[in-house]
Amino acid sequence: MQHLLTRIVILALLSLPSWALSCPRQSKTAAELIQTEQSWAQALDNHDTNSVACILGAEFEDADPSGQLHNREQTLAQIPKRRPGRNKLSELHPHVLGDYGYIRGLARFEDAQGKTVARVRFTDIYAYRDGRWVALAGQETLLPEEK
Numbered sequence: 001m002q003h004l005l006t007r008i009v010i011l012a013l014l015s016l017p018s019w020a021l022s023c024p025r026q027s028k029t030a031a032e033l034i035q036t037e038q039s040w041a042q043a044l045d046n047h048d049t050n051s052v053a054c055i056l057g058a059e060f061e062d063a064d065p066s067g068q069l070h071n072r073e074q075t076l077a078q079i080p081k082r083r084p085g086r087n088k089l090s091e092l093h094p095h096v097l098g099d100y101g102y103i104r105g106l107a108r109f110e111d112a113q114g115k116t117v118a119r120v121r122f123t124d125i126y127a128y129r130d131g132r133w134v135a136l137a138g139q140e141t142l143l144p145e146e147k
Helices: 002-015 030-045 049-055 072-081
Strands: 056-063 069-071 086-097 100-110 116-129 132-142
Touching (some): 030 116, 049 132, 056 072, 069 072
Parallel strands (some): 056 132
Antiparallel strands (some): 056 069, 116 132
């Protein structure tokens, strides 16, 4: 029964347009792009589907490290299934080009004991809409283990 209730809640959240959520307003700056990435990573760590829903645009599409494509709904549906751990972001390089921007960085995923289990180089592309940055696309590349 719990599993069914969880699926119903997730489907209800996915069907809400992002404007129906209480999404924070932001300025159109590189610093806000960095803050958006940090908020996204923290929301994933906390299995917070609502916060990620505020960040992803309706047309969002992600290419994961294995080359698989995931749309917004698929991406949001995976959040409750994420394994425990923490994303640590570094090397964040934001670029603002009018109403669009992109950011490149390095995400280091640590397990519950603090051991790095994956390093991913990423690029996320954004549009500035309705007073906030909205992710349109993402690309991740899995990096080899550090020696």
